[in-house]
């Protein structure tokens with residue numbers, strides 16, 4: 001499956017978004033933003049059902065196993081996603097961050113914290129420091145995504161946030177290249193296309 005192109009004749013809204021998820025964002029917060037696809041054009045929602053969100057969180061490695069998600073949490077997850085994107089775009093365009101988006105992401109951070117627990121050793125020996133089981137895994141997972149977004153957008157890491165340079169792609173990504181000059185969401189798709197276009201232009205110059 002190509003990283004970015006959705007079929008023209010896609011029947012919208014989708015029944016499930018799972019076949020259209022992609023993972024070239026470089027980190028969970030960016031992959032999450034990319035679940036709203038074709039932001040440059042149609043704006044295709046790929047978190048359609050509560051089960052979609054549960055499956056996505058597992059595939060993104062922020063939740064261990066599928067868990068029940070309510071419609072309310074799905075709606076809140078989409079709001080979180082759009083708040084992260086608003087901050088991401090403001091960062092790239094060097095604009096002031098929308099305060100409402102900052103507040104919304106901040107509201108999620110409380111769910112991200114590690115909840116330590118000290119338990120007695122089964123054999124009655126030394127106590128053991130572990131983590132309390134998450135009472136509400138989806139919310140906790142979304143809290144981890146909010147924390148990832150806050151780390152990316154609230155620190156020096158913000159200089160590495162990008163939108164793909166292709167005119168027909170709105171893929172967001174976090175640039176982990178050593179020089180920090182990556183331009184394409186994926187070399188396999190958008191990067192290759194640009195290379196082919198430059199090649200065609202060179203050929204035209206040579207022969208005309």
Ligand SMILES: [Zn+2]
Nearest residue numbers: 164169185190
């Ligand atoms: Zn792209």
